[in-house]
Amino acid sequence: MIEIRGLTQTYQGPQGPVEALRGIDLHITPGEVFGIIGRSGAGKSSLVRTINLLNRPTRGEVIVNGRDLTRLGEAELRAARRDIGMVFQHFNLLSSRTVFDNVALPLELAGMPRGEIAQRVNPLLELVGLAQLAGRYPAQISGGQKQRVGIARALASRPQVLLSDEATSALDPETTRSILDLLRQVNRELGLTVVLITHQMQVIKQIADRVAVIDAGRIVEQGRVLDVFTRPRQPITRSLIEEILPQELPASVLDHVRKLAAQLRGAGQGAEGQLLRLSYAGDSAYQPILSRLIRGYGLDMSILHGQVDEIQDQTFGSLAVYASGEAAQLRGAIARLRDEGVEVQEVAVALED
Ligand SMILES: Nc1ncnc2c1ncn2[C@@H]1O[C@H](COP(=O)(O)OP(=O)(O)O)[C@@H](O)[C@H]1O
Numbered sequence: 001m002i003e004i005r006g007l008t009q010t011y012q013g014p015q016g017p018v019e020a021l022r023g024i025d026l027h028i029t030p031g032e033v034f035g036i037i038g039r040s041g042a043g044k045s046s047l048v049r050t051i052n053l054l055n056r057p058t059r060g061e062v063i064v065n066g067r068d069l070t071r072l073g074e075a076e077l078r079a080a081r082r083d084i085g086m087v088f089q090h091f092n093l094l095s096s097r098t099v100f101d102n103v104a105l106p107l108e109l110a111g112m113p114r115g116e117i118a119q120r121v122n123p124l125l126e127l128v129g130l131a132q133l134a135g136r137y138p139a140q141i142s143g144g145q146k147q148r149v150g151i152a153r154a155l156a157s158r159p160q161v162l163l164s165d166e167a168t169s170a171l172d173p174e175t176t177r178s179i180l181d182l183l184r185q186v187n188r189e190l191g192l193t194v195v196l197i198t199h200q201m202q203v204i205k206q207i208a209d210r211v212a213v214i215d216a217g218r219i220v221e222q223g224r225v226l227d228v229f230t231r232p233r234q235p236i237t238r239s240l241i242e243e244i245l246p247q248e249l250p251a252s253v254l255d256h257v258r259k260l261a262a263q264l265r266g267a268g269q270g271a272e273g274q275l276l277r278l279s280y281a282g283d284s285a286y287q288p289i290l291s292r293l294i295r296g297y298g299l300d301m302s303i304l305h306g307q308v309d310e311i312q313d314q315t316f317g318s319l320a321v322y323a324s325g326e327a328a329q330l331r332g333a334i335a336r337l338r339d340e341g342v343e344v345q346e347v348a349v350a351l352e353d
Pocket residue numbers: 011012013018019020038039040041042043044045046047
């Protein structure tokens with residue numbers, strides 16, 4: 001559907017060239033919600049704006065539905081852009097036009113007759129829940145409602161792809177959720193491919209199927225959202241996840257670990273202890289796995305801390321346990337957990353603070 005190859009973007013800034021994109025390759029499949037996350041300045045807007053060629057890349061190809069947009073002439077490009085709708089952070093509505101007329105604008109520009117425009121716009125206003133507000137002006141509606149207008153306008157030319165650049169960043173958490181639900185609904189009901197740019201992991205968690213992490217103009221990590229949440233590889237990814245699922249263990253838990261470790265040494269049986277962070281997703285569940293380990297390897301396990309969350313109907317959990325027992329058995333148990341698809345981190349705890 002969307003194939004991006006070797007994309008670079010260099011701007012001429014006042015202090016010399018700025019390399020905003022440094023060789024991006026991406027493959028986005030039809031009907032998916034593909035999230036791109038990164039910190040401010042990472043190159044997200046530069047990337048999304050090259051997908052519809054609002055920005056012309058310095059190098060690289062942008063292939064949408066089999067056509068390389070970078071090779072099209074102006075007229076062909078205008079036509080190709082009708083397949084790609086875009087939603088903006090600050091809505092970009094015309095304040096002098098009503099809700100209806102804002103949604104109608106792209107159709108007017110494409111020369112559609114007035115009667116047909118109404119037939120197209122009214123169902124869209126219905127879809128985004130604004131049928132009652134068709135005659136209002138942007139100043140008379142809320143931020144969430146403005147973004148609904150933005151979404152309806154983006155859908156007016158019946159695109160196959162919807163690009164969203166921080167569409168919820170100006171909205172409160174409650175409104176953010178409802179706008180993301182609407183994007184998800186549009187994705188499912190209209191079969192639209194959605195490419196969503198954000199700096200908030202919460203947004204990715206709520207609606208993306210796959211995610212790519214962009215940092216300093218490069219894609220540093222990508223995969224299914226659940227996999228990336230369970231096994232983040234890059235520090236930047238971990239820190240973005242950390243914002244919604246704190247990874248640091250509370251001090252009280254670490255104190256408890258020190259006590260358990262001290263007891264173990266005091267017992268002097270040559271037993272070893274290890275603090276483990278376990279994460280899992282989907283079908284694996286801790287309890288049967290842990291009880292099998294306790295029985296099969298003769299370990300003691302203290303469950304210290306846990307969080308369970310949901311990513312799109314799939315359970316996602318993280319658990320801290322202190323496991324102790326004979327060294328070889330402990331090793332065996334850790335290997336077994338990994339075989340079962342549990343991500344295991346062995347956490348070092350300084351014994352003295
Ligand atoms: N038109 C421009 N001219 C010069 N530098 C730019 C321009 N647009 C963006 N940049 C720079 O490119 C980098 C990436 O910007 P941007 O794509 O807007 O990132 P993001 O959307 O992730 O915040 C930043 O360093 C930014 O300052």
